Every structure is written in structure tokens, then in C-alpha cells.
Amino acid sequence: MAQPKYSHIERERRWRVEPSQAPAVGDRPYTIIEDRYLDDTRFRVRKMTCGQTGQVSLKLSKKYDAGLATARPLVTAYLDETEYARFCGLPGVDMIKRRYKIEHDGREWSLDVFENPAVGFLILEIEAEEGLLERLLPPSWAAREVTDLVSYQCGSLARQPDPAE
Structure with a gap:
């Protein structure tokens, strides 16, 4: 797949x-992430609220399906409140999930x-540049x-919180 225009x-x-x-x-800084995965599309509407300051960011994103699960094209548009409500x-x-930052290595x-839907596990993720990403070791x-498992992508978990393996 060629990289879609305007994506990274x-x-x-x-x-x-x-x-x-x-x-x-418990006492770590966090961001509340409220996502709506639009039916029959790869679009996601996102509201991110900083747990410490209350600062809000509103986005519409599309994460393209790609052959390599570790490198997928993504395009994002920032929205105002009216646009966000419409989408x-x-x-x-x-x-809804809380995202905490964890230092490791x-x-x-x-x-x-x-938080909603209730999922019986957590997801740890890391973003890094090509070459380094493959070499990173997670905490013990x-x-x-689960990078390569579609059932663990958040759009899938929102629809089916207990992924089939």
C-alpha cells in the first residue's frame, strides 16, 4: 500500500x-481518552482530557489497514466542539480509557x-522510530x-472486549 496523502x-x-x-x-499523571469508532469505517473520533489540567483535545483520525501492524498510516484532523459533536x-x-505514562529503560x-467497556486486561504500548522499535524490550x-492481533486493536475491543485468540 502506498502511503496515503497527508498521513504519517x-x-x-x-x-x-x-x-x-x-x-x-494511582498517583501517576494520566489522560482520559474517549473514543468513538464510527460504524463501517476506520474513523475514530477522540476526546483527550489531561487529568491534571483539564485541557481538552478533539480529533478525527483514520488509521489505515496496512500489511505491517507495527507501521500503519494515520491521518488526523483537529476539531472544534461543534465538529466533534457532529461526528x-x-x-x-x-x-473510554485512562492512559498513564510509564518509564522503562x-x-x-x-x-x-x-473503563468502558470493561476489559479484563491492560494494554502497554510504545512508539518509536523504525529500527529501534523492533529492538525494544518491554518490562517483565x-x-x-499483541501487536499483530486485530482483535486487540481498540476499535475491535470496543466491539468485542473479550478478544478471541
Whole structure:
């Protein structure tokens, strides 16, 4: 697939984490992420709220399907409140999660704790440049890599919180 116009490549890997194995996140800074995955599309409407300042960011994004799960084209448009409300009015499924930043081996990782729908695990992810991404080792408490499993993409988890393996 040729890279779609105006997109950039998001390079990331993801791991399933069992809640009992994850580090305590109670007092760490977080971002509340409210997503609506629009039916029959690859579009996502997102509201990100900083837990400490209350600052809000509104976006419409499309993450393209690509042959390589670790490098997918992504295009994003920032929205005002009216535009956000209009897109949220379209049919879709919702997901709410808290994203915590975790330091490991001198890099910042993201730990997603799902609030709605209730998912019985957490997702750890890391973004990095090509070449480095493949060499990064997750913390020992990350159970297993799920980067290549479509059922662990958040749009899939919003529809089916208990992924088939």
C-alpha cells in the first residue's frame, strides 16, 4: 500500500498486561481518552482530557489497514466542539480509557486502563522510530505481545472486549 496523502506512519508495538502484574498507577499523571469508532469505517473520533489540567483535545483520525501492524498510516484532523459533536452523533461504538505514562529503560511507554467497556486486561504500548522499535524490550510484567492481533486493536475491543485468540 502506498502511503496515503497527508498521513504519517505511526510506528508502535502493543502488549497485553494482566492487572495484577502492572505497576501501581494511582498517583501517576494520566489522560482520559474517549473514543468513538464510527460504524463501517476506520474513523475514530477522540476526546483527550489531561487529568491534571483539564485541557481538552478533539480529533478525527483514520488509521489505515496496512500489511505491517507495527507501521500503519494515520491521518488526523483537529476539531472544534461543534465538529466533534457532529461526528459523535454518527453511529459507532464508544470506548473510554485512562492512559498513564510509564518509564522503562529510559523511554516513555503508555499503559491503557480500560473503563468502558470493561476489559479484563491492560494494554502497554510504545512508539518509536523504525529500527529501534523492533529492538525494544518491554518490562517483565508485560505478558505477551499483541501487536499483530486485530482483535486487540481498540476499535475491535470496543466491539468485542473479550478478544478471541
